[in-house]
Amino acid sequence: MESKGDLRAPVSQTPLVVEKPKDTSAIGGMVSIEINEKKVSVPLGTTILEACRQNGITIPTLCHHDDLCVAGVCRVCVVEVEGMRTLQASCAFPITNPLKIKTSSPMVRKARRNIIDLLLSEHYGECYSCFRNGKCELQSLAKEYGVDNYTFGHVTEPKYDVDKSSYSVVRDMSKCVLCKRCVRTCIDLQEVGVLEAIDRGDKTHIGTFLEKPLADVICINCGQCINRCPTGALRANDPSDEIWAAIDDPTKHVVIQTAPSPRAAIGEEFGLGAGHSMTRELNTALKRIGFDKVFDTNFTADLTIIEEGTELIIRLYKALVQKENVALPQFTSCSPGWVKFIEHYYPEYLDNMSSAKSPQQMFGALIKTFYAQKAGVEPKDIVSVAVMPCSAKKFECNRPEMYDSGYKDVDYGLTTRELARMIKEAGINLPEMPKSDFDSPFGEASGAGLIFGATGGVMEAAIRSVVEFVLGKKVEDIFEKANIIPLRGFDGIKYMEIPIGDKVGPVPDLIKHLVPNWDWLKGAVLKIAVAHGTANAKKIMDDIKAGGKFSECHFIEFMACPGGCLGGGGQPIPTTPEIRKKRAEAIYAEDESLELRKSHDNPNVVRIYEEFLTEGPCSHLSHELLHTHYTKRGRYIA
Amino acid sequence: MLVTEKNNMTEEIEELVRRYGRERSSLLPILQSIQRKHKHIPDFAQQEVARLLDIHPVEVFSVISFYSFLNTKPKGRFIVRLCQTISCDLQGKAAVSKAIERELGITFGETTKDNKFTLEYANCVGMCDQGPAMIINERVYFKLTPEKAVQILNELK
Numbered sequence: 177m178e179s180k181g182d183l184r185a186p187v188s189q190t191p192l193v194v195e196k197p198k199d200t201s202a203i204g205g206m207v208s209i210e211i212n213e214k215k216v217s218v219p220l221g222t223t224i225l226e227a228c229r230q231n232g233i234t235i236p237t238l239c240h241h242d243d244l245c246v247a248g249v250c251r252v253c254v255v256e257v258e259g260m261r262t263l264q265a266s267c268a269f270p271i272t273n274p275l276k277i278k279t280s281s282p283m284v285r286k287a288r289r290n291i292i293d294l295l296l297s298e299h300y301g302e303c304y305s306c307f308r309n310g311k312c313e314l315q316s317l318a319k320e321y322g323v324d325n326y327t328f329g330h331v332t333e334p335k336y337d338v339d340k341s342s343y344s345v346v347r348d349m350s351k352c353v354l355c356k357r358c359v360r361t362c363i364d365l366q367e368v369g370v371l372e373a374i375d376r377g378d379k380t381h382i383g384t385f386l387e388k389p390l391a392d393v394i395c396i397n398c399g400q401c402i403n404r405c406p407t408g409a410l411r412a413n414d415p416s417d418e419i420w421a422a423i424d425d426p427t428k429h430v431v432i433q434t435a436p437s438p439r440a441a442i443g444e445e446f447g448l449g450a451g452h453s454m455t456r457e458l459n460t461a462l463k464r465i466g467f468d469k470v471f472d473t474n475f476t477a478d479l480t481i482i483e484e485g486t487e488l489i490i491r492l493y494k495a496l497v498q499k500e501n502v503a504l505p506q507f508t509s510c511s512p513g514w515v516k517f518i519e520h521y522y523p524e525y526l527d528n529m530s531s532a533k534s535p536q537q538m539f540g541a542l543i544k545t546f547y548a549q550k551a552g553v554e555p556k557d558i559v560s561v562a563v564m565p566c567s568a569k570k571f572e573c574n575r576p577e578m579y580d581s582g583y584k585d586v587d588y589g590l591t592t593r594e595l596a597r598m599i600k601e602a603g604i605n606l607p608e609m610p611k612s613d614f615d616s617p618f619g620e621a622s623g624a625g626l627i628f629g630a631t632g633g634v635m636e637a638a639i640r641s642v643v644e645f646v647l648g649k650k651v652e653d654i655f656e657k658a659n660i661i662p663l664r665g666f667d668g669i670k671y672m673e674i675p676i677g678d679k680v681g682p683v684p685d686l687i688k689h690l691v692p693n694w695d696w697l698k699g700a701v702l703k704i705a706v707a708h709g710t711a712n713a714k715k716i717m718d719d720i721k722a723g724g725k726f727s728e729c730h731f732i733e734f735m736a737c738p739g740g741c742l743g744g745g746g747q748p749i750p751t752t753p754e755i756r757k758k759r760a761e762a763i764y765a766e767d768e769s770l771e772l773r774k775s776h777d778n779p780n781v782v783r784i785y786e787e788f789l790t791e792g793p794c795s796h797l798s799h800e801l802l803h804t805h806y807t808k809r810g811r812y813i814a
Numbered sequence: 815m816l817v818t819e820k821n822n823m824t825e826e827i828e829e830l831v832r833r834y835g836r837e838r839s840s841l842l843p844i845l846q847s848i849q850r851k852h853k854h855i856p857d858f859a860q861q862e863v864a865r866l867l868d869i870h871p872v873e874v875f876s877v878i879s880f881y882s883f884l885n886t887k888p889k890g891r892f893i894v895r896l897c898q899t900i901s902c903d904l905q906g907k908a909a910v911s912k913a914i915e916r917e918l919g920i921t922f923g924e925t926t927k928d929n930k931f932t933l934e935y936a937n938c939v940g941m942c943d944q945g946p947a948m949i950i951n952e953r954v955y956f957k958l959t960p961e962k963a964v965q966i967l968n969e970l971k
C-alpha cells in the first residue's frame with residue numbers, strides 16, 4: 177500500500193530532505209566546494225542553498241519552504257556557479273561535483289534586484305492595511321535587497337476580487353506571487369488538492385477547481401496554506417471586529433476559552449523565541465482586554481477523554497462480548513479539518529468516527545447551559561469565543577448542527593495570530609503580564625488535556641485513563657512518569673501495541689453501569705495508531721480499505737495539521753519543523769510540571785458528572801450536549 | 815448530467831485508464847481522447863479522471879486550462895483558430911479575420927447561435943512561411959485570402 181502512495185507523485189513532488197549521513201561513504205561521500213572562496217565540504221546531494229545555510233551564508237528565498245518539496249520557480253535564490261553560463265537557482269541545485277559558488281557577485285546582486293522588482297511590478301502592494309505587514313517575506317526581500325523604486329512599475333488597483341466565501345480562509349490573489357507554496361502544501365502535505373496554477377503566461381493565477389469560490393470546493397479549512405504563504409494572499413477569516421463589538425456592548429457577557437497550542441505559541445508574536453508557554457500571562461491579558469471570564473479548553477479536553485474513552489469501551493464490549501456489528505477502529509473526532517476530510521473522501525467510514533464533539537464545541541454547549549445556569553446569565557447574552565491554533569475551528573463553530581445549547585454554541589473561533597493582534601491593539605505586552613488563574617466553575621484542567629495540542633497527545637491522554645480504568649494500577653507503573661514516549665514525536669504515522677495481560681482491576685464507578693467487569697479484556701492487545709497531516713491520514717485510510725494492518729487497530733488518532741494543533745493553520749507564521757518541535761517541548765514540559773496529569777483525576781470533571789451530567793458519560797444528556805453527528809459529503813462537486 | 819450519462823462517462827474513462835495507464839503521464843492522452851469525443855471535458859469527467867488517476871480535480875483542471883486545445887465548456891462543432899502571431903499578421907491576417915467575422919456574424923471568442931462555429935485566435939501554428947494560416951478542428955489551412963477563408967467556411971456549413 178505504501179508503494180502506491182509513494183509512486184504516485186513524481187520525484188520532484190516529494191520533499192527533499194538531506195539528512196547529514198552518519199556514514200558518508202554510503203551515499204557517495206562528501207564533496208569539497210568553494211563558497212565565496214571559502215573551502216567547505218558537504219554531503220553529496222546537498223543543495224547549494226543548504227550548503228550555504230550550513231556555513232552561515234544567507235541566500236534569499238521565496239518559493240522555498242522547509243516543509244515542502246523543491247519548486248525552483250521564483251529564482252530569488254540565484255547564485256553564480258563557475259563554468260555555467262547562467263545563474264542557478266540554489267534551492268534546486270544538488271551538489272554532485274566540486275563547484276565554485278559565488279553568492280554575492282555583481283551579477284547575482286543585479287539579477288536578484290531585478291527579480292524582486294519584477295515581482296513587485298505585478299504585486300498589489302498596499303502594506304499598511306495588509307495583515308502580513310511586518311511579517312511578509314516579499315516585503316522583507318524588498319527591504320533587504322535594496323529595492324528603492326519601482327523599476328518596472330507598480331500595481332495600484334487590485335486585479336482580482338477577494339474570495340471571502342469560506343468561514344476559514346480568505347484568498348486575495350492580487351497579492352499572490354505565484355510561489356506555489358500553497359499548492360504544494362495542499363497537495364503534498366494535506367492530500368486535499370484545492371489549489372493549482374490555472375491558465376498560462378501572464379494570465380497564470382492560483383485558482384480552485386472550475387474557479388469556484390473556496391466555500392464550494394473540497395477544502396478542509398486547515399489553513400496550512402495560510403501558514404506557508406509568504407505574502408498576504410492567504411489569510412484567515414478574522415472575527416476580531418465582531419468580538420471587539422461584543423466586548424464593548426455592556427449587555428453582553430463575553431467569555432473566552434483558550435486551547436493549549438495558542439498558549440504555547442503566542443509568545444512568538446511578541447518577539448519571544450518558540451517554546452514559551454504563556455498560559456497564565458494570557459489569562460491576565462484577556463481580562464484586561466475586557467473578556468468577562470477565561471476558561472481552559474483543556475477542561476473539555478479532559479471531558480472528551482472520558483466521553484471518547486467510554487465510547488471506545490462500549491464499542492469494544494459490543495464487538496467482543498455481545499458480538500454485535502460495531503465499527504472499529506474508532507477514530508478521534510477533535511480535529512475539524514480531519515472531520516471534513518473524512519466526510520469528503522471516506523464517507524463510508526463515518527460510523528468509525530467517535531461521536532464525541534471536539535473540546536471547543538463541548539465547551540460551547542456547556543457554557544450556554546451549565547455555566548449560564550450557575551452564573552445566572554441568560555444564554556442569549558453570552559458571547560462565546562474560542563482561541564484556537566486552527567482555522568478549521570471557524571468552520572466547525574458555524575456547522576448547522578452545533579446549536580445544542582439552543583443557541584450558537586461557540587460564536588467565534590479566533591486564531592492565535594488574531595488574538596495576538598487584539599492584545600497588541602489594546603496596548604498590552606503579553607510577556608510582561610502578571611500570571612493569573614482560570615475562572616471557576618471549570619477551573620484548572622489536567623496535563624492530559626494539555627497535550628491534546630501535539631500529535632499523539634489525544635491518544636496519550638486516552639491511554640493514561642484507559643490503562644488506569646482497566647488495569648486498576650497507576651499509569652506511572654507502566655510508563656515512566658506517565659510519559660508515553662512511543663506516541664510522541666513527529667513521525668507521520670505512529671503505531672503501538674499495549675498488551676492488557678491477565679490482571680485487570682475493578683470497573684470504576686463512573687462507567688459501572690456500562691460494563692460489568694473487565695474479564696473479557698484479559699489477554700487482549702490494544703492496538704492504536706496516530707497520524708498527523710491528512711496525507712498521512714490518507715495512507716492509513718487506504719490501508720484500512722485494503723484490509724491492512726491498521727484495519728486491526730482499535731483506536732486511531734487523526735489530526736489534520738502536520739505536528740497536530742501546535743502546527744495549526746492559525747498559529748504564528750512562520751511554522752517550521754524546528755518551531756513545531758519547540759512548541760511540542762513547551763507543551764510536554766508544562767504537562768510534566770503539573771500535579772494533575774490524568775483526565776479522570778480532574779476534580780472539576782468528576783464534579784460535572786455529579787452535578788450536571790448525572791447519568792454519566794455517553795448518557796442521554798451527554799449525547800445531547802457533548803456528542804454530534806457527521807455529514808456524508810462525498811468527493812464530487814456539481 | 816443524468817445518472818446514466820454519468821455512468822457512461824465513468825465507464826468510458828475507466829476504459830481510457832486501462833488503455834493509457836494510471837500514471838500521471840497518462841493524463842494528457844486521456845484528456846485528449848475525451849476532448850476528441852465530446853468536444854469538451856465536462857466537470858464530472860474531470861473529477862472522474864482525477865479519482866481514477868488518484869490525483870486531484872484541480873490538477874486536471876489546471877492542465878486543461880493550460881492547453882488551448884482542451885476546454886471545459888462545449889464549443890461549436892467547428893473550432894476555427896486563426897493564427898495571430900507576427901508572420902501571419904504581416905501576411906494579411908487582419909483582412910482574413912474581418913472576413914471571417916463578417917461571414918459568421920460573431921467576433922473572436924464567440925460561438926455561433928446554431929453551435930456550428932467557434933472562433934478563436936491561436937498562436938503560431940508552424941505555417942509561418944505560408945501564412946496567414948488557420949486550423950479548423952484538426953485540419954490546417956494556409957495561404958489564406960479573405961475570399962478563400964469564406965469559401966472554406968461555406969463548404970463546411
Ligand code: SF4
Binds near residue numbers: 301308351407408409
Ligand atoms: S503581501 Fe506583503 S508586500 Fe504585499 S501588501 Fe501585504 S505586506 Fe505588503
Ligand code: SF4
Binds near residue numbers: 370371394397
Ligand atoms: S485550508 Fe487546507 S485544504 Fe483548504 S486550501 Fe488551504 S491547505 Fe488546502
Ligand code: SF4
Binds near residue numbers: 352354359404407
Ligand atoms: S497564494 Fe501565497 S503561497 Fe500561494 S502561490 Fe500565491 S503567494 Fe504563493
Ligand code: FES
Binds near residue numbers: 247
Ligand atoms: S527559492 Fe529557489 S527558486 Fe524560489
Ligand code: FES
Binds near residue numbers: 898902939947
Ligand atoms: S506566425 Fe502564423 S503560423 Fe507561425
